[in-house]
Amino acid sequence: MTSLDRYMARLIALPLFSTLTIAAMLLVLDRIRRLFDFVATEGGPISVVWRMLANLLPEYLGLGIPIGLLLGILLAFRRLAANSELDVLRAVGVSYTRMLRVPFMYALILAALNIAIVGFVQPKARYYYEQLRFELRTGALGASIKVGEFTHFGDRMTLRIEQSHDKGRKLDGIFVYYNDKGTSYSVTAQSGQFLATDDPNTIIFRLTKGTLVHKAPNFTVPRVLSFTSHDLPIPLPRYENFRQRGGRNLEFTLPELAKLGHASHDEGQRDSSRSEFHFRLVEVATMFLLPLLAIALGVPPKRSNSGFGVFLAIVMIVAYHKVNEYAASIGELGRIDPLIALWVPFCIFAGIILWMYYQIAYVPGGQPIGALERGFGKIAKLVTRYLPGRGRKKESAA
Numbered sequence: 366m367t368s369l370d371r372y373m374a375r376l377i378a379l380p381l382f383s384t385l386t387i388a389a390m391l392l393v394l395d396r397i398r399r400l401f402d403f404v405a406t407e408g409g410p411i412s413v414v415w416r417m418l419a420n421l422l423p424e425y426l427g428l429g430i431p432i433g434l435l436l437g438i439l440l441a442f443r444r445l446a447a448n449s450e451l452d453v454l455r456a457v458g459v460s461y462t463r464m465l466r467v468p469f470m471y472a473l474i475l476a477a478l479n480i481a482i483v484g485f486v487q488p489k490a491r492y493y494y495e496q497l498r499f500e501l502r503t504g505a506l507g508a509s510i511k512v513g514e515f516t517h518f519g520d521r522m523t524l525r526i527e528q529s530h531d532k533g534r535k536l537d538g539i540f541v542y543y544n545d546k547g548t549s550y551s552v553t554a555q556s557g558q559f560l561a562t563d564d565p566n567t568i569i570f571r572l573t574k575g576t577l578v579h580k581a582p583n584f585t586v587p588r589v590l591s592f593t594s595h596d597l598p599i600p601l602p603r604y605e606n607f608r609q610r611g612g613r614n615l616e617f618t619l620p621e622l623a624k625l626g627h628a629s630h631d632e633g634q635r636d637s638s639r640s641e642f643h644f645r646l647v648e649v650a651t652m653f654l655l656p657l658l659a660i661a662l663g664v665p666p667k668r669s670n671s672g673f674g675v676f677l678a679i680v681m682i683v684a685y686h687k688v689n690e691y692a693a694s695i696g697e698l699g700r701i702d703p704l705i706a707l708w709v710p711f712c713i714f715a716g717i718i719l720w721m722y723y724q725i726a727y728v729p730g731g732q733p734i735g736a737l738e739r740g741f742g743k744i745a746k747l748v749t750r751y752l753p754g755r756g757r758k759k760e761s762a763a
Contacts, residue, residue: 369459373467376444381437381471388429393418404501413497420494423487430479431652432682438468438659439678446664461660461726468656476652483645484619492610499607518599521545526557539572541597550579552597562598570597614641614697632699640696640703647689647707654718655682661721666735671745674734685714 366374400414442464445451454464516524527538536559541552554575562569572595579588610616614637617625622645625638658681662674688710696703724731 369454369464370467373441373464374471376441377437377468377471379437380440381433384436385426385429385433388432389422389425392425392428393422396421403498413501417494417497420490420497423482423490427479427483427487427648430475430482431648431655432679434472434475434652435655435659435678435682436675437471438656439663439675442660442663443665443674447670451664461722465656465660468659469653472652472656476649479652480619480645480649483648488616488618488621489610492616495616496607522599539575541570541572548581550577552577552595554595560596568599570599571595572597614638617641619645636699636703637697640693640706643696643703643707644689644693647711648686650711651682651685651714654715657722658682658718661718661725661733664725664732666732677734685710 397414397418400417401411404411404414404417442451445454512526512529514525516526518524521544523542525540526536529536536557537555539552539554539557541550541554543550552572552575554572556574557570557572560569560571573593575592575595577590577592577595579590611621614622617638619642622638622642626635626642629635629638658678662678665671665674689707692701692706692710693703695701696706721733724733
């Protein structure tokens with residue numbers, strides 16, 4: 366690797382990893398509040414939030430890596446152009462194609478990482494995330510007993526606790542009601558404590574200083590018992606097992622999608638599997654076009670420091686991602702073959718990017734966004750001219 370390649374690698378690395386980190390953090394911050402609300406509503410332990418976020422991280426990386434690659438290369442070439450280093454390199458005979466060596470090395474490494482994430486890691490992480498949501502809804506993670514509210518253990522038992530101390534180890538002001546086929550008992554106690562047993566489906570609730578009222582069909586009057594200590598067995602509800610992985614196409618790995626797309630006897634599943642398979646491949650293949658797009662939009666016209674190229678690059682990659690999502694949904698419905706629905710837009714997008722790169726690399730004075738830059742600059746001047754602050758300055762000068 367030459368000194369030029371090392372210099373380019375350093376220029377690209379900082380904005381690339383900074384953008385990737387910021388994008389991942391923004392996506393995490395957007396989701397973490399909703400996860401805390403969901404876990405608190407379901408009464409689950411707060412620690413499960415971090416497990417759910419860990420299972421969402423591969424999905425966020427799959428979205429953030431292409432944007433990080435694009436902005437890393439684009440900002441690096443924009444810096445070269447702003448410092449006139451790009452003009453020096455071009456003057457000594459270094460072509461844009463030669464300068465693409467390091468960007469394509471980054472693209473190759475990140476594309477391999479991305480296909481490993483979206484093809485193998487993300488499907489399994491998505492399944493584990495859905496499993497955690499299921500366990501929270503069913504209470505299999507151990508729903509917390511909320512102080513001052515009635516907590517139901519299945520359909521037969523209701524529990525209410527007035528106060529909790531020592532992180533839930535000591536409970537005060539206890540009321541328990543149990544009813545099974547006409548036989549019921551009501552218990553009030555001053556304090557209590559949960560104890561584990563050898564049976565994983567049963568726990569012991571040791572009550573202290575209370576009263577038990579027992580009713581049954583064969584009792585003429587309810588039986589009342591005052592106790593100093595009483596052990597009350599509480600059967601834990603049985604929860605259904607979570608479904609097997611693969612309930613959704615998002616949970617299949619790439620080899621599994623390829624197998625289902627050819628071997629499935631269900632036409633709907635075959636179309637949806639092929640659509641998801643080609644969607645993931647197209648998203649990864651797009652990464653090899655990003656270095657060309659970054660150069661075409663990262664080098665501004667002469668005597669211009671507008672950031673329109675950065676804005677347009679983000680708009681293009683996000684819009685193309687949405688087009689792929691729409692094409693995948695159309696292919697999933699079977700209206701268009703997924704191969705055509707996803708790869709035809711890819712070829713069109715690739716043609717646009719190759720034309721833009723050809724203009725800047727091989728056409729003398731070529732600038733693919735020159736006209737757009739000039740139009741954007743005129744609009745910006747027109748807007749700033751009529752801003753309230755600008756108008757007051759002009760009046761004061763007059």
